[in-house]
Amino acid sequence: MNSDAGKKILIAGNPNVGKSVIFNDLTGSYATVSNYPGTSVEVSRGKGKIGSDEYDIIDTPGMYSLIPITEEERVSQKIILTEKADVLIHVIDAKNLERMLPFTFQLLEAGLPVILVLNIMDEAEKLGMKIDIPRLESELKIPVIPTVSVTGRGMDLLRGVIINYSADKDKFFLRYDKVIEEKIATMEALSKTEYMISKRAAAILLLQKDTGISALAKKKEPDFEKMASLADETAEASLHSVNYMLNMKRYQAAADIEEKVLSHAREEKVGFAETLSRLMMNPLTGIPILMVVLYFGFYKFIGGFGAGVLVDFLENTVFTGYVNPYVTKIVEGIVPWVSIQQLFVGEYGIITLGIRYAVAIILPIVGTFFIVFAVIEDTGYLPRLAMLIDRVFKQIGLSGRAVIPMVLGLGCKTMATMVTRTLSTNRERIMATLLLALAVPCAAQLGVILTLFKDNLSGFLIWAAIIFMIFLLVGFIGAKILPGEKPVFFMEVPPLRLPKLSNIIVKTYTRMVWYFVEVLPLFILASVLIWIGQITGVFDLLVGALVHPVRLLDLPDRTAVAFFFGFFRRDYGAAGLYELNTHGLLNGNQLLVASVVMTVFLPCIAQLIMNIKERGWKTGVGISVFILFFSFGSGLVLSAILKVTGVHL
Amino acid sequence: MTSNKAEEILESLWVKLEEKKIPSASFEIMGLKKDEEAVKEIVSSGFAEIRNSTLVFTDKGRKLGRDVVRRHRLAERLLEDVLDVKGRLANEKACEFEHLLHAGIDDRICTLLGHPKLCPHGHDIPPGKCCAREKKELKLISPLSSLESGQSGKIAYIHTRDSAKMQKMMAIGVVPGMKIKMLQNFPSCLFKLGNSQFAVDESMAKDIFVRIGGEEGAE
Numbered sequence A: 001m002n003s004d005a006g007k008k009i010l011i012a013g014n015p016n017v018g019k020s021v022i023f024n025d026l027t028g029s030y031a032t033v034s035n036y037p038g039t040s041v042e043v044s045r046g047k048g049k050i051g052s053d054e055y056d057i058i059d060t061p062g063m064y065s066l067i068p069i070t071e072e073e074r075v076s077q078k079i080i081l082t083e084k085a086d087v088l089i090h091v092i093d094a095k096n097l098e099r100m101l102p103f104t105f106q107l108l109e110a111g112l113p114v115i116l117v118l119n120i121m122d123e124a125e126k127l128g129m130k131i132d133i134p135r136l137e138s139e140l141k142i143p144v145i146p147t148v149s150v151t152g153r154g155m156d157l158l159r160g161v162i163i164n165y166s167a168d169k170d171k172f173f174l175r176y177d178k179v180i181e182e183k184i185a186t187m188e189a190l191s192k193t194e195y196m197i198s199k200r201a202a203a204i205l206l207l208q209k210d211t212g213i214s215a216l217a218k219k220k221e222p223d224f225e226k227m228a229s230l231a232d233e234t235a236e237a238s239l240h241s242v243n244y245m246l247n248m249k250r251y252q253a254a255a256d257i258e259e260k261v262l263s264h265a266r267e268e269k270v271g272f273a274e275t276l277s278r279l280m281m282n283p284l285t286g287i288p289i290l291m292v293v294l295y296f297g298f299y300k301f302i303g304g305f306g307a308g309v310l311v312d313f314l315e316n317t318v319f320t321g322y323v324n325p326y327v328t329k330i331v332e333g334i335v336p337w338v339s340i341q342q343l344f345v346g347e348y349g350i351i352t353l354g355i356r357y358a359v360a361i362i363l364p365i366v367g368t369f370f371i372v373f374a375v376i377e378d379t380g381y382l383p384r385l386a387m388l389i390d391r392v393f394k395q396i397g398l399s400g401r402a403v404i405p406m407v408l409g410l411g412c413k414t415m416a417t418m419v420t421r422t423l424s425t426n427r428e429r430i431m432a433t434l435l436l437a438l439a440v441p442c443a444a445q446l447g448v449i450l451t452l453f454k455d456n457l458s459g460f461l462i463w464a465a466i467i468f469m470i471f472l473l474v475g476f477i478g479a480k481i482l483p484g485e486k487p488v489f490f491m492e493v494p495p496l497r498l499p500k501l502s503n504i505i506v507k508t509y510t511r512m513v514w515y516f517v518e519v520l521p522l523f524i525l526a527s528v529l530i531w532i533g534q535i536t537g538v539f540d541l542l543v544g545a546l547v548h549p550v551r552l553l554d555l556p557d558r559t560a561v562a563f564f565f566g567f568f569r570r571d572y573g574a575a576g577l578y579e580l581n582t583h584g585l586l587n588g589n590q591l592l593v594a595s596v597v598m599t600v601f602l603p604c605i606a607q608l609i610m611n612i613k614e615r616g617w618k619t620g621v622g623i624s625v626f627i628l629f630f631s632f633g634s635g636l637v638l639s640a641i642l643k644v645t646g647v648h649l
Numbered sequence B: 001m002t003s004n005k006a007e008e009i010l011e012s013l014w015v016k017l018e019e020k021k022i023p024s025a026s027f028e029i030m031g032l033k034k035d036e037e038a039v040k041e042i043v044s045s046g047f048a049e050i051r052n053s054t055l056v057f058t059d060k061g062r063k064l065g066r067d068v069v070r071r072h073r074l075a076e077r078l079l080e081d082v083l084d085v086k087g088r089l090a091n092e093k094a095c096e097f098e099h100l101l102h103a104g105i106d107d108r109i110c111t112l113l114g115h116p117k118l119c120p121h122g123h124d125i126p127p128g129k130c131c132a133r134e135k136k137e138l139k140l141i142s143p144l145s146s147l148e149s150g151q152s153g154k155i156a157y158i159h160t161r162d163s164a165k166m167q168k169m170m171a172i173g174v175v176p177g178m179k180i181k182m183l184q185n186f187p188s189c190l191f192k193l194g195n196s197q198f199a200v201d202e203s204m205a206k207d208i209f210v211r212i213g214g215e216e217g218a219e
Helices: A019-027 A071-082 A094-109 A121-126 A133-140 A155-163 A178-190 A199-207 A211-220 A224-237 A242-261 A272-281 A283-334 A338-345 A350-379 A381-394 A400-409 A413-422 A426-439 A443-452 A457-481 A501-536 A538-552 A559-568 A570-582 A588-599 A605-615 A617-645 B004-019 B037-044 B059-082 B087-097 B105-112 B163-172
Strands: A007-013 A044-050 A053-059 A087-093 A114-119 A129-131 A144-146 A262-264 A490-493 B048-051 B054-057 B141-143 B152-158 B179-184 B189-193 B196-200 B208-212
Touching (some): A007 A019, A007 A071, A007 A094, A019 A044, A019 A053, A044 A155, A071 A211, A094 A121, A094 A129, A094 A199, A094 B196, A114 A121, A114 A133, A114 A155, A144 A155, A178 A224, A178 A242, A199 A211, A199 A224, A211 A224, A242 A262, A242 B163, A272 B179, A283 A338, A283 A350, A283 A443, A338 A350, A350 A381, A350 A443, A350 A570, A381 A400, A381 A490, A400 A413, A400 A426, A413 A426, A413 A605, A426 A605, A426 A617, A443 A457, A443 A570, A443 A588, A457 A588, A457 A617, A501 A538, A501 A559, A501 A570, A501 A605, A538 A559, A559 A570, A570 A588, A588 A617, A605 A617, B004 B037, B004 B054, B004 B059, B037 B048, B059 B087, B059 B105
Parallel strands (some): A007 A053, A114 A144
Antiparallel strands (some): A044 A053, A129 A262, A490 B196, B048 B054, B152 B208, B179 B189, B189 B196
């Protein structure tokens, strides 16, 4: 055990207790930190030097108990069941001992080398709670460290304990009711193999018919059949489910311990944060607050500042004024062949088009979005919005929880599709993936569209209304068609917290880098392919083919080029529209039709890959095909309506 | 007045014929003899008839059988949730109680308990007249969804047969005995559990039954 190489630390615990902050502190890297349950949907791995040893450190998505409910919890369980850890840091919210200790018991039961971290101590202290740490340590017989991970308080203490950690044999032991204990003993006797967790814990999980452990046991246990039927028998025989009996005992024990170690100084007062929190969730005040957030955060900051001021500066001053002429001059100076010059600085050149689109149009918009989103995330506004909107979302087959991927989708839908993992039913995940792919414009699209309609507010409002109607309509019909159980909404609502500037900066920066690395190669690839296409004539052929549907939509032929870009990325396509519009090629009606089609156009390649990864290739590809036809279809309908009614925008 | 033994036969007959849908109840299945006192009583009072050595309900008998089942299961809920009597003792006492809860008393208990739908064993409690005209009366135990904001109490039981839902609730700490306080009940339910707040929809909130009272919160 004490070999210096490859020591491993696992971090586990309930959602939104600060696991990722501790991970970041120990490794010096950055896993995203926010103020809502379910920020981490993937396992983060890093290395950190503690004392003289280097450790592999693994941060797991939050889970409420050792038995998973959602997909990201399943990931965490798998890590706990399969990775051999030298230390397991169980992070809990110091305010909620009674609610979170039962999970500690499960980890101890599993024979894991647990260090208990009581995080967010500052909030507990604010509530007047006093926790007798030595007493808690002697009750549980494991090290207990109080911390405030965001300020770094207690982290050195934690490091010290990690360095000197030696697994104590004599640990807290929880004995269940006699009936249950007998079943556990029988199950243990049937088990012939070793697990990463103790036989007792494995037996208990098997009795609860947990799918994760059952999958392992099925492979390894010679008597698996017998074990499975024992679990069935137990389930049938007991009045209450095994689950219920185990949990009742755990919660009782947790309450007993809490009573011994916790002294309450004073009653909780309703502070400003709590008052504001309630206002956010009361429809009468919550909807106006949402409007204010949308207006200032999205319309003013992203639309006005990001898509207006920044894009204008980068596009007109930096690129058109300096970069393009300068680079063109250099390239023309070095490279004598016109066709090679075209690759870099031509109409569709890597620098004059690909990089310019990415840097001057997409990046400032996405960047400002990520700033706004980070602030929203870190305050804890999203769970409140989820609570406010749940009833509406139920109509379109989603629960309030889906508000998080939807809002994130306004930034980047690839990221958002990943977050749909936190939704608890497959039906809901499919609905969310479809709606994200179809009717949620990403920041880049949204920003470009905002600038397209800069002097045309009514056009913008009509565009917004159409997209919103498509969102509701497809959601409503989808909810009617898709089989499966209705979503159930439950979500922890964390306290409102003041965002930390450093976290916002680091998070925005990390996301922008991620995004940029994601889009830039595609933009360059698009330039290269178009260049090859132009030389070989394929480009003209494809654009020529696209001209037909474009004419059906009553759009000028050159829009075909923008739609061609759209096949690479929708935001790239939208940027193409931006270009057309600056040359005054689109009238009001055409602008509206083109914007609507481009908004609901094909998901970008990254999102398509993510859809396939998360939902399987059938659903992933199916969604894209549906969307391709749907987008042109809705454009046709819209342009017909405009023609018939004779509206001119 | 029907004897206890007769009531018990009708109860068990109702469970077998109406709930478990056994096609016919022979004396053998019922564990009875034709010439038993209670059987004679049932037949002579017009609760059941004997056809080909099986007992067949009359309308009157079916109604009484259902009634006894309802009383038994209500008694179990009362014993478990309010009087805190658990397990086998609860079952025995419920057998005695069921004969006492006559004429309207069962409806009062039902109202007091917040019109529970399942007995502690997960069987349906046949609804009574009171359940149909359920009003916002003073209740001892009430689903979380009908608590007013500011009301608090302790979780009495969770009533769901959906084990995944049960699991979810137990994992977040919705377990009997936990203190809970309603903070807001529209558009979704917001409650405080321990020192955390949770938002749930109505479908979940109506499965959580709360024994109202105890200390009121600070507000």
